[in-house]
Every structure is written in C-alpha cells, then in structure tokens.
Amino acid sequence: MSRIGKxxxxxxxxxxxxxxxQTIEVKGPKGVRSFTxxxxxxxxxxxxxxxxxxxxxxxxxxxQWGMSRTMVAxxxxxxxxxxxxxxxxQGVGYRAQMQxxxxxxxxxxxxxxxxxxxxxxxxxxxxxxxxxxxxIDAQRVGQVAANxxxxxxxxxxxxxxxxYKGEYIxxxxxxxx
Numbered sequence: 001m002s003r004i005g006k007x008x009x010x011x012x013x014x015x016x017x018x019x020x021x022q023t024i025e026v027k028g029p030k031g032v033r034s035f036t037x038x039x040x041x042x043x044x045x046x047x048x049x050x051x052x053x054x055x056x057x058x059x060x061x062x063x064q065w066g067m068s069r070t071m072v073a074x075x076x077x078x079x080x081x082x083x084x085x086x087x088x089x090q091g092v093g094y095r096a097q098m099q100x101x102x103x104x105x106x107x108x109x110x111x112x113x114x115x116x117x118x119x120x121x122x123x124x125x126x127x128x129x130x131x132x133x134x135x136i137d138a139q140r141v142g143q144v145a146a147n148x149x150x151x152x153x154x155x156x157x158x159x160x161x162x163x164y165k166g167e168y169i170x171x172x173x174x175x176x177x
Contacts, residue, residue, distance in 0.1 A: 004069055005066040008049035008050060009069065011050065011076060017050055023035070024075070026078075026079050029079070030081075035071045040063075041053065050076070052065060078138060085144075086130065087131040087148060087163065088165050089128075091160035091161060097128065098124060098125045101116060103123050121144045149162045154169045
C-alpha cells in the first residue's frame with residue numbers, strides 16, 4: 001500500500017480545486033495549475049481535500065497512486081506558496097546581474113553568458129553572487145536552476161562555480177610534491 005497515496009491533499013484557504021474526468025485544475029492566489037492523471041487512479045475533491053485512489057490492484061495502478069498524489073500536492077503548493085531555488089556563485093570575478101529578462105553571468109569564460117528566463121519563471125539576482133529562481137511549477141523552477149548551474153558546476157579543488165544554497169561540495173586535496 002502507498003503511504004504517500006493514502007494521505008489526502010489539504011486545500012489551504014484561498015485555493016480551490018475542480019475535477020473533470022482525469023484532469024484536476026487548482027486555482028490559487030499565485031495562479032492556476034492543472035494535472036492530468038493516468039487512467040489507473042481516481043481523483044476526487046471531498047470537504048476541502050483532494051483524495052487520490054487507485055483503480056484496481058495492478059502494479060501500475062499502485063505506482064501511479066503515490067506519484068499522482070504528489071503531483072496534485074505540488075500543484076496546490078505552487079498556487080498557494082510557490083517554489084523557490086537559490087543559487088550561490090563562488091569564485092574570483094564570478095558574478096551575475098539581471099538586465100530586463102536576461103540573466104548576465106560572468107563565469108571566467110571568454111564571453112559573458114546570457115540566459116533568457118522563461119516567461120513562467122522569475123529569475124532575480126539580489127546580490128552579485130546570488131541567484132533566486134521562483135515560480136509555481138516545481139519542475140520548471142528546478143530545471144531553470146539546473147540549466148543556470150550547468151554553465152559552471154562547482155569544482156572539487158577550489159570550490160569555484162555555481163552551487164545550490166546549502167549544497168555541500170566534496171573537496172579534494174591538490175597534487176603533492
């Protein structure tokens with residue numbers, strides 16, 4: 001039995017959900033998100049809670065049960081609170097700044113990197129060494145943060161590069177004479 005799937009998803013105040021067929025549409029103060037579940041699960045809204053239950057006892061139905069419940073919970077969290085990823089830049093001369101909708105990164109390459117933020121995700125640079133990625137879709141926020149980090153991953157000898165805030169970088173010892 002799915003421990004995750006059993007839990008109903010609570011709808012906070014200001015958030016409403018409507019089910020039509022296999023699609024659930026969640027509306028909240030930050031926007032609207034929808035999720036289409038597979039035919040192996042049933043979605044229902046009961047007393048301010050979204051309940052996900054499997055259809056049958058097949059392995060696929062049990063697999064989709066917990067995943068569908070998590071996707072619905074992410075939709076509810078996205079429209080009520082939103083998602084946020086914070087990145088830190090470490091390295092001499094490495095910096096970031098916003099120019100309109102474009103993130104300009106100086107990362108020690110022969111050229112500056114220009115990253116155009118997608119319209120459904122907000123990218124800000126409060127300091128030259130910090131980048132904040134926010135949005136209502138957890139997958140999009142994570143993907144944008146990963147794309148920015150990909151330009152200069154943290155290296156293990158000096159720790160230079162773009163890392164997630166609080167990320168631990170395993171440091172290696174340099175060559176010995």
